[in-house]
Each structure stands twice: as C-alpha cells, then as structure tokens.
Amino acid sequence: MSILAVGSVAFDNIVTPSGRVDNALGGSATYFSLAASYFTDVRLVAVVGDDFTAENESVFKKHGIDTRGLERAKGKTFRWGGHYLDNLNEAKTDFTDLNVFEKFQPRIPAEYMDSKFLFLGNIHPTLQTAVRSKMQHVRLTGCDTMNYWINGSRPDLIETLKLVNVLLINDGEAKMLAGETNLPRAANKVLAMGPQALVIKHGEYGATIFFREGAFGAGRHPFRAPALPIEEVKDPTGAGDSFAGGFMGYIASQQQWNREVLKRGLFYGGVMGSFAVERFGTERLQSLTREEIDARFQIFRELTHLE
C-alpha cells in the first residue's frame, strides 16, 4: 500500500575518512523514499528550489516515487555540509543553508489523500501534526524527530506524539525526550506519550523496538535487530532515514501489521541502513535490487539466529 513521506530534500557536501562529495542529492525524505521504494509505492512531499534539475528529479522517478508533491519554490534548495573526520557515529555540521526549506509548508496533492501509511520526517512538530491531521485514511504513522525539537519545541512535539503509531529515534534522543538515562525506562515513558511502538536506533549496535502493552498483539517484550559489522563505512549520512525507509516500506508492503511484521521490518531497516553507508550519499540506495536486499536480510538473520 502507498506510503506518503514528508521531509527534506537537500544537496549535501560530505567529508569522511574515505573521501568527499559535493552537491550530493540528500535530505531525510530522499533517503527514506529511495529505501522504501524497494518495498512499496512511495509518494513524496517536500520542497526544492530552482537549482533542482530534471536530472535530480529523475532519481526519484526511476524508483517509481511519485513526485507530484515535490514543490518547486523560488530560491535555492536546502544545503547541508558536514564531516565525520573525528567520529563516524556523529556528523559535525559545517554549514546549514535552509533556503526554501525554511518556509516549508507541506502541501498534499489531492491524489495522495488516500494514503494508508505516513512517514513524518524530521521537520517542525507543528508541521508534522498538521500533515497527520489532514490525512484521514492513514492507518499507520511513523515519525522521526531530533534533539533540536525535543529541546526547543517540546510542547508541540508532545502533541505530535499523540497522533503517531511508531516513533523512530536514537538512544540519546529517547533519553532526552524521557528525561531518563536508563533505556527501557526511557522507552516506557516515551510510549506513555502516545506511540504504540518505539524504535530506538543504536547505530552500529542495531535497534530495539519497544511495544506498548497490548499494541500490535499480545505481550510487551521488546525485540532487537542487529546492525551489520561493516569494515568500511564510507558515509554514514542518511543511515537513520534509510533504516526508517526499510522499516516502514516493508510494513506498508504487508497485508497486516502485527508484532511479527514490525520485527521483520526492524531487520529490513537494518538492511537498508547497512547498504546506505557503503557508498557516498544515496549512491548505493539508487542501484539495489530486491534480490540483494533479501540476500542481506538472510545475512542479518544468520548474524543473530541460533539453529
């Protein structure tokens, strides 16, 4: 079933120990959409400037991503520059030029209104709430956020979380949101804010999904998926958004979304994250096949499953 993705499309300048790239197509909605496109139909809502070319747009179209919601505004596309020279786990921002993204007001084409799945990328929580409220047919909403909103727009974020089924954040964000340093206790506090499930991403150690009691079927035991030990991480940019794309894309491709489907989604999230970091920018995500994805899913299974 179709998934609507709202977020940023950007041009990135990235420096890592493996090299550098300038003006690479990036942004949270880009990584998410490409990753999800291997599983289901994706509809994009984002804004770009007049420097965004038909060639840039063709990257989405080649993957069947619906770009009718890709607004073109006067001015330049969002640009971000960052490096990972000291620590591959954390980007140091060199510059952030919001450009047309600064005044982004998501506009949802009429043709998108029947979407059953929604992913709210990392934008202002008030915009996330507005999008969710407009989408009357959505059955499952995934949501990302970051420290900037947790600290600076907490009341707005709390409202958004009431409307969200699955929140995807990392360890530090979960602890900050909950005001709690113990991870399972932090997870319980976040679940009490609204989401039925909480995915906490641990970077190179994988991810854990925590369930609210009774949500997605019986039991509330958490579930852990691994990350692949990778000898050369070329560029960590977009790993989290690619994870979300694999997770949500897989779930949207299923006929029901119970606990077992979410668990498998967690594995597919790890799979797409592991591909994303193998090359700079979205290069690897642009060239995958479903066979490669399922082969790696099998490796993830062997990495954690006893006979």
Added chain:
Amino acid sequence: MSILAVGSVAFDNIVTPSGRVDNALGGSATYFSLAASYFTDVRLVAVVGDDFTAENESVFKKHGIDTRGLERAKGKTFRWGGHYLDNLNEAKTDFTDLNVFEKFQPRIPAEYMDSKFLFLGNIHPTLQTAVRSKMQHVRLTGCDTMNYWINGSRPDLIETLKLVNVLLINDGEAKMLAGETNLPRAANKVLAMGPQALVIKHGEYGATIFFREGAFGAGRHPFRAPALPIEEVKDPTGAGDSFAGGFMGYIASQQQWNREVLKRGLFYGGVMGSFAVERFGTERLQSLTREEIDARFQIFRELTHLE
C-alpha cells in the same frame, strides 16, 4: 568437563544509584566460577588472605566449586572500592588494595592437571602464559585482559594471545589492542594475533563473536547475541566475568565445541551477565536455578529471533 579458572578473589565496596554494599565477596574468579558452576564443574585457582573466612569459602563449596587451589597467604585479601554514580557503564575506582594479590603466583594442584578447559582471568599476561603452559591437557582456553595490560605489558600480552583460543574483551579494549577504531577491522587484527575466536562485549548492547577463517567450522561470519534491556541495574560489577562464566561454562558442558556451541554460549553469557547485575555483588549468582537460567535463555531467544 571440568574448567579451571584462574583470577582474583576480592572483597568489594560498591556504591551505585541503587545503594551500597561493603565487603562483598567479589573478584573476577568469583563471578566467573559462580556463573560457570551452573553448567559444569569448576576448579578455582586464586589467593586470599587470613581475613577470608570459612563462611566466605562456603559460597564456592555450596556451588560444587573445587577450592583446593584457593591459596591462603599471610596478609589481607585483595580489596577494591568503586562507584557508578555518574555512569552505570563505567566504574570509578575509589581504592585498590592489592594486598596478597600483589604477589600472586598461581599454583595449580596436581588434581587439577587433567582440566580440559581453562579460563585465564584478568591477571598479568606473564602469569596467564605460565598457567597455560603448565596445563598440558587443555583443549580450549578462554582469556580476559584489560587496558592496563594492553598499554603496559603489550609484548607479554602478545605472547599470551598466541596460546589462547577465545579472547573476551570489550569494545574499547579491542580497539586499543588493535590500534584501530573500526570494530570488525579491529577484530580481524586481534584474531591475527592468535585467538581463533574473539568475543567483544558491548555492555547493554550485547556481544559479538568474530571467528578466524576456518576456526570452529566453516565460514567466518560473526554472530551477535543481545543483552536484556533491564529497567534497574542494581550493580554492574562482575557483569563481564559472569558473562565469561556463562559462555565458557556452557561450552565446557558440551561434547564438542563448534561454531553453533559457541553461538549458544554467547547467549548464555548474556543470560548470566543479566542475572549478575540484578542484585549487589554475587547475590543473584548465588541463588539461581538451572530452570531460571533456561527460562531467561528463552527470553533472549525471543528478543532476537524472527518466527
């Protein structure tokens, strides 16, 4: 089959956010032996002082641990004090009184010489090498070490590693030993130093075992076991030694030690580590049943296994 454990027996003063305990029976060989005793016969080699009572020794005896190798020296038993008030993942040492442990020279009783399994706890690498060299019937040797030896006694440690089948260390130790920040690359460098398998412990994120090509059966894909998300870690002291006890104890209880046995051992390591931290000192490790251990093994399986 019997496993010989060499290491420290100590009295600990521990402060955590959950409370404090003074003069608790501790030390690497204590945690290891207790954890391993639920799986196999354990023979202890360590040194204590004249403040070590028959009641202290009875803790070992109740678990069938052979204490004929527990030497009594003139002076006080090793004492350590530490706290975890800032960070449950890292102990801050308040004091270290080596006492009789300072001159520890492991003496192996004749009755222990037929041991098939050996665990070299965290002592000077030269002592580890000496013990390993004496034990002619050993089929599998596990070994622990720490930053202190990696930095300060590197050439001695390199010699020890040539004699070791499985090294168990944490992320930081592996990276320091290899001089390499990427974990799988660090693992390959450590495996090239001698061990056929390397267990890297990730604390609350579980552990990964890396295999040398062809060791313990075909393939060299690593394997990951989870840690249990625990809402209240009362006292992290001894978690790593308890992990090693569960891992080595389970392996020693099997008729063969192939890749699959080591994988299951990694799960049992996580299980014993998760019990250890639930109470102060060795309290929880003293009161377990095999049924509780296997029930928790099942929880670990459900935490990571897809249907």
